[in-house]
Amino acid sequence: MHCSYFDAGLCRSCTFMGQPYDAQLAAKQARCAATLPPVAWLPPFAGPEEGFRNKAKMVVAGTVDAPTLGILDAAGTGVDLQGCGLYPPALSSAFAPLERFVTRARLEPYDVPSRRGELKYLLVTLSPDGELMLRFVLRSQEAVARIRKHLPSLLEEEPRLAVVTVNVQPEHKQVLEGDLEIPLSAATTLRMHLAGVDLHLRPRSFFQTNTAVADGLYRQARAWVDEVAPARLLDLYCGVGGFALACAAPGRSAVGVEVSKEAVESARQSAAEAGVDAQFHAGDATALAAELLEGSDAPDLVVVNPPRRGIGAPLAAMLEGSDARHVVYSSCNVDSLARDLAAMPSLRPVRARLFDMFPQTDHHEVLVLLERAG
Incomplete structure (x- = not known):
């Protein structure tokens, strides 16, 4: 990709500008692989290298x-x-x-x-x-x-x-x-149709910036979830409900937690229109997880999609001590992801994939499937 603004020094936001796109992907993949524990890596998922922002x-x-x-x-x-x-x-x-x-x-x-x-x-x-x-x-x-x-x-x-x-x-x-x-x-609300699901975006709700790659991210998560076939799914930091709704299936209940009330309203609207068994709660993910990870309705699988700081030690400890057999972790910061994985030693990473949400930069999104040992 060529950018006249970058060449003129007017904007330097795209730190990888001018590098071949294959080299950009290889550099991101190498950094993620070097930072995380050994895991089976799927090929990187990439969309267009320009004209990708929504x-x-x-x-x-x-x-x-x-x-x-x-x-x-x-x-x-x-x-x-x-x-x-x-x-x-x-x-x-x-x-x-x-x-x-x-x-x-x-x-x-x-x-x-x-x-x-x-x-x-x-x-x-x-x-x-x-x-x-x-x-x-x-x-x-x-x-x-x-x-x-x-x-x-x-x-x-x-x-x-x-x-x-x-x-x-x-x-x-x-x-x-x-x-x-x-x-x-x-x-x-703005209708965002991804991975076969109609999501509703309200003005103050977060949504992935790269539509094509977000679609691939949701579809990959759904494939992994369907493979292990949980009966109950918990989606923490669920935003407008993308993962929970993409992974919804007959015989599978889903619960989502998100601090943004507007995002929760969007998720509830989408779930009602789709007619799926999904409930969404507004609140802090760590605070509500203490209750949702226990009891007869405890999840078999947990999806987490936290901000750059990661899920942190308290929530990592809850997941480590829970009965959840699998965790699907979507991360935009491989360093915080590595720290969180180290705090959950019984949940071993078995598969990972890089999703290139932000071509021309060193930013990355990584999806990891964790499986409980034993």
Whole structure:
């Protein structure tokens, strides 16, 4: 992949830029294999090396009449990245209409050095069906009325917009979004069809950035789960329910736990529409696991998909001491994964696979199947 922004020194986010893609995959695989215990590795799962992102987090800078959509440089000046090759045309084609809308609705870009302005980010998500979710991240509600007034013109120019909201983040710090979300459209969820399952994405819910590779990740997990055929499955850090719903099957119950209430509502909606035996609870995974791993309804298999820090010692100890025969661990940080595996010695890794969610970078996603010894 060639990138003019990288060559010009305007953006260096893609640390592997310019390296052959096969070499990138080999480097990631070697690092993961060297960090984890010996395990049977399946071939890496890779999607397109460019045009793969389903989400754009565009920092808005510049002026009302000449806004930039992209990132900030070290001085806090906007760098326009509308032509970034990581975005597919179905996503990047929405940027120009949004740039024009900033000017039309007189949305003053937030200036970080002076702490003045209103519009901080434009967050755009693309569904597999080609629909879009748009979130305006503002410093206050001052511009909401103007956005409402001019929104029909934006919808006419970009009719694929299915979900539109305003998020208010008043603080001057590196926090992407605030607690207040104001819906501007009738629809409140974006349909994400992956691995044969309809998932519903709400504005403040996490979702994998690479749709094609996320589809492969869910399908691989389902294949491993079906192979060991558990009767009861527990999905910790379940997000919008991707793993639990992908692995649902007749005669198999699933329970998911996620700290985000919005994500749990999405998972419940998807489960109801699919008619599967799956329940979802909002709360801390470690706190709820203490109860869910015991009793007559204790799971035979546990799926964990934690943030970069991993599951941590307390939850690892609970899984180690549980009756679960298998664990499917999805990790975006091989170092924290290695620490967690060391804390669960009776759950031995038997298979692993690298999923390249973020080509052109050293980031990785690893799926590991663990089996209890004895």
